[in-house]
Amino acid sequence: MKLYNTLTHKVEEITPLNPPAVTVYTCGPTVYDYAHIGHWFNYVRMDTLIRALKLNALEPKWVMNITDVGHLVSDADEGEDKLEKGAKREGKTAWEVADFYTQDFLDGMRQLHILKPDHIVKATKHIPDQIALIQRLEEKGFTYIIDDGVYYDTSMFEGYEAFARLDLEALQAGARVAFNKQKRNPSDFALWKFSPKDKKRDMEWDSPWGKGFPGWHIECSAMSMKYLGDTLDIHTGGIDHIAVHHTNEIAQSEAATGKRFANTWMHSNHVLVDGEKISKSLGNGIRLQEILAMGISIDAIRLHILESHYRSQSKFSMEGLRISESTLRKLQHNFSWIYQYAINTYSTKHLLEGDLKKFKKTISEALSNDLNTPKALSQLHAAITMVTASEASQHDIPIMEDFAEFIRETLGISILHKFELSHENKKLIAEREQARTNKEWAKSDELRDHLAKQGIGVRDTAHGTIWFRL
RNA sequence: GGCGCCUUGGCGGAGUGGUUACGCAGAGGUCUGCAAAACCUCGUACACCGGUUCAAUUCCGGUAGGCGCCUCCA
Numbered sequence: 040m041k042l043y044n045t046l047t048h049k050v051e052e053i054t055p056l057n058p059p060a061v062t063v064y065t066c067g068p069t070v071y072d073y074a075h076i077g078h079w080f081n082y083v084r085m086d087t088l089i090r091a092l093k094l095n096a097l098e099p100k101w102v103m104n105i106t107d108v109g110h111l112v113s114d115a116d117e118g119e120d121k122l123e124k125g126a127k128r129e130g131k132t133a134w135e136v137a138d139f140y141t142q143d144f145l146d147g148m149r150q151l152h153i154l155k156p157d158h159i160v161k162a163t164k165h166i167p168d169q170i171a172l173i174q175r176l177e178e179k180g181f182t183y184i185i186d187d188g189v190y191y192d193t194s195m196f197e198g199y200e201a202f203a204r205l206d207l208e209a210l211q212a213g214a215r216v217a218f219n220k221q222k223r224n225p226s227d228f229a230l231w232k233f234s235p236k237d238k239k240r241d242m243e244w245d246s247p248w249g250k251g252f253p254g255w256h257i258e259c260s261a262m263s264m265k266y267l268g269d270t271l272d273i274h275t276g277g278i279d280h281i282a283v284h285h286t287n288e289i290a291q292s293e294a295a296t297g298k299r300f301a302n303t304w305m306h307s308n309h310v311l312v313d314g315e316k317i318s319k320s321l322g323n324g325i326r327l328q329e330i331l332a333m334g335i336s337i338d339a340i341r342l343h344i345l346e347s348h349y350r351s352q353s354k355f356s357m358e359g360l361r362i363s364e365s366t367l368r369k370l371q372h373n374f375s376w377i378y379q380y381a382i383n384t385y386s387t388k389h390l391l392e393g394d395l396k397k398f399k400k401t402i403s404e405a406l407s408n409d410l411n412t413p414k415a416l417s418q419l420h421a422a423i424t425m426v427t428a429s430e431a432s433q434h435d436i437p438i439m440e441d442f443a444e445f446i447r448e449t450l451g452i453s454i455l456h457k458f459e460l461s462h463e464n465k466k467l468i469a470e471r472e473q474a475r476t477n478k479e480w481a482k483s484d485e486l487r488d489h490l491a492k493q494g495i496g497v498r499d500t501a502h503g504t505i506w507f508r509l
Numbered sequence: 510g511g512c513g514c515c516u517u518g519g520c521g522g523a524g525u526g527g528u529u530a531c532g533c534a535g536a537g538g539u540c541u542g543c544a545a546a547a548c549c550u551c552g553u554a555c556a557c558c559g560g561u562u563c564a565a566u567u568c569c570g571g572u573a574g575g576c577g578c579c580u581c582c583a
Binding site for chain 2 (some may be wrong): 066067068072077078079080081082084085121158190202203205206226259276277278279280281282283306308309310311313316317318319320324343346347348350351352353354356358359363365366372373376377391404405411412413414416418419420421424428429447473478483484487491496497498499509
C-alpha cells in the first residue's frame, strides 16, 4: 500500500508501527455550519483510504475529531470562536449550534456510506486531555502567557517551518493581518484562550491558567495521542491545513513527547467550483441534501468523487455530477442485465472466474498505489464491458456476486441490483412475449413502457427476453 | 510579496522516456419488427520556447496562464 507523504513529498510504502494495525487520524469538521460538497469530497476520499488499507489486509484504527469549540475565525488567534459566532447568528447557544451541525455531518457520513470511524471524538469532551497536554508543554518551557491566553513559542521548536517548508520571515513580511504585538513570534499560536473578563461564554472551562477554552490546534494532538498513541501511522486532512494547523500539531505533539507525531501525512486537495475554491465567503458550497433533492443518487456522488484523484484540484459542477449519474446507471444496468441474463442461461462453461479475478487484482493495485481511483474506475469499466460482452451463464452467478461485493467494499458503490420479480410483472413480461410472437408490436411496446415505469427493463436477445432492474 | 501546485483531445480525467488510459458527448456500422441495450470502428490530445536523448506529452531550464496557502476554509 503506497501513499503520497506530505512529509517527504514522495509516494511511499505504508509501514505501520504495529501491523496489521494501522492508526489513522482524520481532521474532521468544525461544526458551525452545514457541510458542503467540498467537505464530502474530503471524507469520501478518507473513506477510500480506509477501504484501501483493509484491502491490503491491514486493520485500520480510525479516529476522527469533531471541532465543537475553539476554532477561531482566524488562525492568527484573533477574532471570535466560530461556534460562538454561529450561535450569535442563529440565536442559539454554542452548544446547540454544535449539536445541530454535528448531527448534520454524521447524517451525511451515513448517507454517503462512509465507513464509521472507530472513534468520533469531540473537542468539548476532551478538555482535561487538552489541559494536561498544555501542562506538559508548560513544564518543558514551550509556553508563555500573555493577556488573552497561553501561547506556544514556535521558536522553541526546532524545524517548526520544515513540514510546510515555510519561510517565516517572508510570511511575516507579506502577511495581510496584523499580528498580536504581545506574541514573541508571529507564528506562535494559542493553546488556551482566556474568556473575556466582562462576559460569560457559552463554552468555557476552568484551567490552571484561568477560565477559558482550548485553542484549535491542541485538540487534535491531545485526542489523537489519547486514542492512537504518541506516533500515528497516518494523519489526514485538507490541504489547507498543512501550513498552520498541521504544522502546529507537529510542534505541540513532538515537543511534548519527543517522538515523531505522524509517519505519513495525507492531504486531500480542494474542489473547485467555477474555477474557484469552495468557501463561505464565496457562498459556492452546495450541500448534500441539495444535491440529493436534484435526483442525484448517493452512488453517483461517490462515483463522481472517485473520478478524480485526491491530490488533484478537482472540478465540481452539477453537469459533471449528472454525467456521473448516467455513467453509474449504465454500469448498474449492464451488470444487472448480464446477471439476469446469466441466471436464464445454461452452459457448462465457466467463463468469468479468471477474468474477474484479474480485474479485482488490477483494481486493488490501482487503489493501493496512492489511491488511484480514476484508474480503478477505468478497470471497473473494462470489467463490466468484458462481462456484458461475454456469454455468462448460471455458473458465473457466484463469481458475479462476488465481484459486485468486492466493488461495494472497495469503492462503496453498488453495481448489482438484485430483486425478485412480482407475479404481476412476470405476467406482464409473458404477455409481452406473447404479443411479440403474435407480432402485436403496439401492444408489446406498451407493455415495455409499462414495465419501465416500474423499474423493469427488458432486452430481447437470442435467448429470449431478459428482464433486469433499471 | 513569500511558498507550493497545476496546464492532457468537445467536456471530465489517469498515465508513461518509444506501445489503446478510461468515462461522457459525437460520427459510422452490426444486431433488432421497432426501440433500447450491447458489440465493432473512428477523432492522429498532451500550453509555449529552448535543452538533454537514438527517441519527450513524460526529464531539465525558461515563458505565459491558472489555482491554492500565508484571512475565512476540507
